[in-house]
Amino acid sequence: MPVAQEVLEWFFYESVKGDKVDTVSPAPKRHPWRKAFRWSIVIFILAALVWSFRHFTRPDPLKVVVKPVTRGRVERTVANTRAGTVKACRRAKLSPSIGGQIARLPISEGDRVKEGELLLELWNEDLAAQVQFSRREITATRDRVRSACSRAGVAAKNAERQKTLFKSRVGTRERMENTVAEADALAAECQAARSEVRVREAQLAVVSANLARTRLYAPFDGIIAEINGERYEYVTPSPLGVPTPPVIDIIASGCFYVIAPIDEVDVAGIRVGMPVRITMDAYGNRVFEGRVRRVSDYVLDVEKQARTVDVEAAFTRTDDFPLLLAGYSADIEVILETRPDVLRVPTEAVVAEDTVYVFAPAKGTIERRKIVAGLSNWDYTEVREGLTADAQVVVNVDLPNLEDGARAMVIEETP
Structure with missing residues (x-):
C-alpha cells in the first residue's frame, strides 16, 4: 500500500505540474500518449488492489466429504427405541x-x-417310610379281600344249594334263610374289603404326592x-x-428369541412374519436373520419413558443358537417395505428431508439441490427426482457456511 500511495502521489503531482501554464516561458510541446499511459498505470494499480483484496479476504474452500449417487436396494424399516434382550424360548x-x-x-x-x-431332593425319609407303610397296608388289605371274597363265594354256593333243597321239600325254610343271610353278609364283607383297598390306595397317593413335593425334576x-x-x-x-x-x-438351549420395545408411533405397520435384522453388541456388526413372531397386545406406559410396544423376533437360522446366550443385549430392525433397484443417496446427506448439496468438480463449488425422496432408512434414501447417477453429494452437511455456490475441496472421509 505505501508503494501504491507513492505512485498515485507522483501521478497526481505530474498531472498538476503538466497542467500548469508558464506565462513567461513558451508552452512546451505536449505528448498525448503520456497522459494515457498515466491512466493505464492507475487502472492497473486499482485492478491489482481489488484482486489482492478479494484474494486475501475470501474464505478458504470448504473441506467436504462426498459420496456418489448409486443404484441399489432401499428399505423402509423401524427399529427399537431401547436395547432389547435375547431370551430363551423356555426358561x-x-x-x-x-x-x-x-x-x-x-x-x-x-x-x-x-x-x-x-x-x-429334600430330606424325606419320613415320607418315604409312610409310602412304604401304605404300600404294605394295601398288600395286606388285598389279602383280606381275597379271603373275604372266597368265603363269600362259598356261602353264595351254599345258599343256592339250600334254596334248591327247600324247593324239593328236603330242607327247612329256617336253614335256607340262615344260609342266604350268611352269604349276603360275606358278600358285603368282600365288597367292604375291596373298598378298603381303594382307600389305602388313595392314602398312598397322598403320601406319594407329599414325597414328590420334596423332589425337583x-x-x-x-x-x-x-x-x-x-x-x-x-x-x-x-x-x-x-x-x-x-x-x-x-x-432350554435349543431355541432363542429377542424381545425389544418399539415406539408406539412405529408399531402400527409391523405384522407377524415380517423379516427382521438382529444385531448384538457381543458380535459387533454381524447381522442375524429373523422374523417377527409376536406383537404385544398392549402399550407399556413407563414413567419418564416413551410409550412402547414389545415386539418379539425369532431367529430364522437354528445354526445361530449355539452362539447365543440368554440375556445378551440386542437390537432389531423390522423391514416394512423394500425397493430393489432405485436411485439412492446416503441418508446422512439429506437435509430437511428434501435437500442435498452436490459438489461440482468442474467449478469447485457446492450446488444446493431439491429432491423428491422416497423410502428411507438409516443408511440410504431413495431419490425419485432431482439427481442423476453421476452426481456426488456432500455427507458432512454440518459444516459451517455450507451453502449454494460456496467454494469447496474434497477430502477423504475419516474412518
Whole structure:
C-alpha cells in the first residue's frame, strides 16, 4: 500500500505540474500518449488492489466429504427405541413347594440335563417310610379281600344249594334263610374289603404326592444356569408377597428369541412374519436373520419413558443358537417395505428431508439441490427426482457456511 500511495502521489503531482501554464516561458510541446499511459498505470494499480483484496479476504474452500449417487436396494424399516434382550424360548426358575433340608443335589451350574432328570431332593425319609407303610397296608388289605371274597363265594354256593333243597321239600325254610343271610353278609364283607383297598390306595397317593413335593425334576432338556443352595442347607418357600430367589434356574438351549420395545408411533405397520435384522453388541456388526413372531397386545406406559410396544423376533437360522446366550443385549430392525433397484443417496446427506448439496468438480463449488425422496432408512434414501447417477453429494452437511455456490475441496472421509 505505501508503494501504491507513492505512485498515485507522483501521478497526481505530474498531472498538476503538466497542467500548469508558464506565462513567461513558451508552452512546451505536449505528448498525448503520456497522459494515457498515466491512466493505464492507475487502472492497473486499482485492478491489482481489488484482486489482492478479494484474494486475501475470501474464505478458504470448504473441506467436504462426498459420496456418489448409486443404484441399489432401499428399505423402509423401524427399529427399537431401547436395547432389547435375547431370551430363551423356555426358561424355568424352580423351587420346592415345601421347606426342608437339601439332601441330594446331583447337578452343577452349566450342566446339561434331560427332561425328567432329578435336580434336587429334600430330606424325606419320613415320607418315604409312610409310602412304604401304605404300600404294605394295601398288600395286606388285598389279602383280606381275597379271603373275604372266597368265603363269600362259598356261602353264595351254599345258599343256592339250600334254596334248591327247600324247593324239593328236603330242607327247612329256617336253614335256607340262615344260609342266604350268611352269604349276603360275606358278600358285603368282600365288597367292604375291596373298598378298603381303594382307600389305602388313595392314602398312598397322598403320601406319594407329599414325597414328590420334596423332589425337583427337569421340566425339559436344558442347561443349569444358576443354583442358589448347597447340600444340607435349608430352603423355605416364598412367603405370601415376598419373592425369594429360585433354587434352580434352567434354560432350554435349543431355541432363542429377542424381545425389544418399539415406539408406539412405529408399531402400527409391523405384522407377524415380517423379516427382521438382529444385531448384538457381543458380535459387533454381524447381522442375524429373523422374523417377527409376536406383537404385544398392549402399550407399556413407563414413567419418564416413551410409550412402547414389545415386539418379539425369532431367529430364522437354528445354526445361530449355539452362539447365543440368554440375556445378551440386542437390537432389531423390522423391514416394512423394500425397493430393489432405485436411485439412492446416503441418508446422512439429506437435509430437511428434501435437500442435498452436490459438489461440482468442474467449478469447485457446492450446488444446493431439491429432491423428491422416497423410502428411507438409516443408511440410504431413495431419490425419485432431482439427481442423476453421476452426481456426488456432500455427507458432512454440518459444516459451517455450507451453502449454494460456496467454494469447496474434497477430502477423504475419516474412518
